[in-house]
Amino acid sequence: MVCRRLLLLLTFALLPQSGLRIAAADLFTQQIAPLLERRCLSCHNSVDRRGQFSLQTQHEALQSGHVVPGQPADSQLLTVITSQNGKAPEMPGSGPPLTPAEVQLLQQWIQQGAPWPADRQLQEPVVSDFSWWSFQPLAEPAVPQFADAAAAAWIRTPVDAFVLQSLRQAGLEPSPAASRRTLIRRLSFDLLGLPPQPGEIEAFVNDPDPQAWEKLVDRYLAAPQYGEHWARHWLDVVRYADTCGYDKDKLRPNAWPYRDYVISALNADKPWDRFVQEQIAGDILYPGTSDGILGLG
Known part of the structure; x- marks a missing residue:
């Protein structure tokens, strides 16, 4: 007992x-x-x-x-x-x-003795699956509201409201409106990568059409130089080159079709999803099309 x-x-x-x-x-x-x-x-x-x-x-x-x-x-x-x-x-x-x-x-x-399995090695957390920000569904944020007349006169689009909010949080106010001469230079460098011709500048500065700016943007977007300029950014990302580089720098005779494919896609305003799909699996997703093959590089 x-x-x-x-x-x-x-x-x-x-x-x-x-x-x-x-x-x-x-x-x-x-x-x-x-x-x-x-x-x-x-x-x-x-x-x-x-x-x-x-x-x-x-x-x-x-x-x-x-x-x-x-x-x-x-x-x-x-x-x-x-x-x-x-x-x-x-x-x-x-x-x-x-x-x-x-x-x-x-x-x-x-x-409690800080127990820790001897074979357990910690690892930094990694973003996996679809938790990355770019996979999240689009959301429409509330547009900042302003009561003063100066803000009302400056804001033309909802984007302007967000810009103004950031400026004022930093203790700043918007710069004065740029002149037409400045605007056409900025637009030409941004879209075409080159300065505008003197004649283009004078024509735009003196154009009385209230839609002159919108028409100028459309014309530059439709120019072949637009695709040539912006293709350089994509081609840099994918490490494109016409030659092998290094010491011999031999020509890659069959590289140029991919370069022209990228330029053509941008000038044709091809949707980004298809543009990327063609470069990942174009031969499977778009069989029988030239872009489905050219996009593979």
Whole structure:
């Protein structure tokens, strides 16, 4: 009977400790590791080691002394993420400070012995699947509103309202309206990559048509030089060249069809989705078309 009671007491004595060990392991996996990866690892990893310490592996974290198992007061990690004498915490160096709940989690983890599987190496979080901003659905933000007459006179489109809001937040006001001579030069450099001819400038400056600007934009967009100029940006991205470069710089005799394809696509105002699709799988998605082959480069 006595042995049975002792066995029962021993069982109850061991249960809480076992529960604490499981809770501590779960705490690291579910809370601590994601927190360190999200808020610390971009600076304190095995490569950068800012501040001469890394939190990427258990060995590195313990070796630096920033994490002392069972000793929160001696763990430098808690010191740098906690407000001292009313001053903001030293870390994280970028972004908002850790919340009190996050600090408490780290303190609890260290108090429980800072359990960390020896084979677990932290990794910076990566954007995956469709969580990247460019995959998000389009949203229509609220257009800033202004009550003063100066703003009403300056704003012509909703985009202007956002520009004016940013200017005023920076303590600035819009510049005076540009002259026609300045406008045509800006437009020509932006769309064609070249300055306008003197005759073009004078014709636009003296054009009484209220739609003169809109017509000038349409004419430049329809010019073949538009595609030639803007194709250079895309061709730079895909590393296009007419020659092999380096020391021999041999001509690539069959490279030019792709260059002309890009120019033609821009001048034809080809939709961007098809433009990209043709360059990824044009032979499959658009069989029997010349662009479906040329787009592959």
